[in-house]
Amino acid sequence: DALYQVTRNDDLLKLKTFEDAEAKVLAIIDGKGKYQGLMGALLVENEQGIKFKIGSGFSDSMRQNPPKIGSIITYKYYNKTKDNKPRFASFLRMREDYQFVIKDQKIN
Numbered sequence: 001d002a003l004y005q006v007t008r009n010d011d012l013l014k015l016k017t018f019e020d021a022e023a024k025v026l027a028i029i030d031g032k033g034k035y036q037g038l039m040g041a042l043l044v045e046n047e048q049g050i051k052f053k054i055g056s057g058f059s060d061s062m063r064q065n066p067p068k069i070g071s072i073i074t075y076k077y078y079n080k081t082k083d084n085k086p087r088f089a090s091f092l093r094m095r096e097d098y099q100f101v102i103k104d105q106k107i108n
Contacts, residue, residue: 057091
C-alpha cells in the first residue's frame with residue numbers, strides 16, 4: 001500500500017527470488033588473483049547431467065578446504081540460460097544426506 005517515492009526507503013523492498021538444487025562435484029578449479037593457491041571454483045554436474053562452474057558463495061576457509069570430488073552440494077541460481085544452465089549459480093551448503101540420479105546413474 002506504499003506510494004512511490006523518488007528516494008530509497010524501507011516502505012518498498014525489492015525481493016529477488018531464487019531456486020536451489022543439488023549437484024555433484026566433478027573437479028576443483030584453482031583460483032587466480034586474490035584466490036591464487038586456493039580453490040577458485042568447482043566444476044559440478046546437476047541432476048539433468050548439465051556441467052557448469054560455481055565460483056561464488058564460498059567462505060575463505062571453504063576455499064582452503066574445498067568439498068571433495070564426488071560430494072554433493074546445494075547451490076542457488078536465478079533462472080536458467082538458453083542452454084539450460086543455472087544462471088548466476090552460487091554455493092549454499094554441503095549435502096551429506098542426499099542422493100540423486102544423473103542420467104540413470106545413482107550418485108551417493
